[in-house]
Amino acid sequence: MNEEIKIIDVRKNILSDNENQAELIREDLRRKKVFMVNLMASPGAGKTSLIIATLRQLKDQLRIGVVEGDVESTVDTEKILHEGVPAVQIQTGGACHLDAPMINAGLGDLDLTHLDLVFIENIGNLICPAEFDTGSDLRVMILSVPEGDDKVLKYPLMFTVCDALIVNKTDYLSITDFDMPLLHRRVQELNPKMKVFEVSCRTGAGMKEWSQWLLAQVQKKIA
């Protein structure tokens, strides 16, 4: 009889196990008064550049650490360590996202009692990372101007789960047909609560607004 067949929904179980572990991480960070940001974006959108530019803005106010996710290579972690900030590398060896167990392992290598803010630099991917809760307090995504203003339509889950959108590489605006008002309208329609910042990590434009907003979020938790 069909009704007697037990069907194991592997995908659902995986996601549910992940959520349980993410909740444990969140509880641990609450006790330790550490704020965690899960930063997601396409390859090359500027995740490492944004983290470095933010470190430089907030280094006198907050003690910051970084969990770096990459399929391969350690180039980004080397850049972060060069800033004098603690960083741990997670190499997924093929996996296309970071999940809560990986973050748990990564956090174990950071001295959380001496940190206020941890950045997770997720794998460069607009799809899979959106599905996995990492235990973060805030999900932030970057969209870079050269990627185009239509990404809201094509990758709606990422734009739905994130609390803030950073539109990076605004210094490219003059040489593209990127329509910023159209992007704002599309974001507003899909996720009206999303906070949007326009920045250029290269020129520094907009970095102060973003950093001060982030600082306020962190201070609400660690005060």
Place this chain on the structure above:
Amino acid sequence: MNEEIKIIDVRKNILSDNENQAELIREDLRRKKVFMVNLMASPGAGKTSLIIATLRQLKDQLRIGVVEGDVESTVDTEKILHEGVPAVQIQTGGACHLDAPMINAGLGDLDLTHLDLVFIENIGNLICPAEFDTGSDLRVMILSVPEGDDKVLKYPLMFTVCDALIVNKTDYLSITDFDMPLLHRRVQELNPKMKVFEVSCRTGAGMKEWSQWLLAQVQKKIA
């Protein structure tokens, strides 16, 4: 006894089933003398733009069709149909890559007896699509200049499985620190057989070299 436990490697089975179906697709296309290109890249690297620019170069020599993959939306398929070329849309509804069964379904909606070349526009993702054979004759990837020259180190599988690399958006070179000779050296080290083209879909620079090379590959098969 541990030796008696049968372990099912789901991942291995999935990939093996996919390869079998990809081989069937390849055999079918061989009989029908249709050449198929699997085009992969990050979100916003210029997959649709490259297909359209290539269509315009080759429309008098080849009968071309397109299988469009997207997580959501039909905006790219609409652009292709606007060029007067047959196109079918595959919406994966969350899945991060196209596999052989999806391509098989997509090809079923194209009249292959009246086509010489089919482009697959894969999901915008530098990781997962690299693992799945679609039955194509050629795997081509795009790297756009704003993404940076370090992507060879971070996404080595994609750069390893592809036959050709198209470096797009070369018109951005003057305003970035992208190091083209370094990129060529990194590609040469990882995958010396990879054919590299430098193009700008916007200005048309380099499109002739790429299109003529592609035409030669197609003609070898359909002659």
